[in-house]
Amino acid sequence: SLLGFLAVSSISIDTAGAQNRGEGRKLYVTYCTACHGEKGKGDGMAAQSFPVKPADHTNGAVMNQLSDKFLTDVISKGGSAVGKSSFMPAWGSSFNERQIRDIVAYLRTIADPPYKRDGNKR
Secondary structure (H helix, E strand, C coil): CHHHHHHHHHHHHHHHHHHHHHHHHHHHHHHCHHHHCCCCCCCCHHHHHCCCCCCCCCEHHHHCCCCHHHHHHHHHHCHHHHCCCCCCCCCCCCCCHHHHHHHHHHHHHHCECCCCCCCCCC
């Protein structure tokens, strides 16, 4: 039945989301922690030489105001493309769309207070 299919589909999507966050965490640890730090607070080793502190991804008051599209654009196009620091490089040629979505999914897990989708994001 259609209802059964929809119920199974939503379970599969939720499971896939959890796996994506895990993959996003691996990518974040490998590529983002040098600047953003191991916990995402913007205190990575490379950040010490920047005139502007990298984004604190744990700051839910800020992160929760940003849409997934905005975060995707920052990652893929770089900071200067969205009016942020040019020290944030464009990763669009290094990561595919799925990998960028995985990183965004991971970012949503480290913000405090936790992220809630409401559709009114920047």
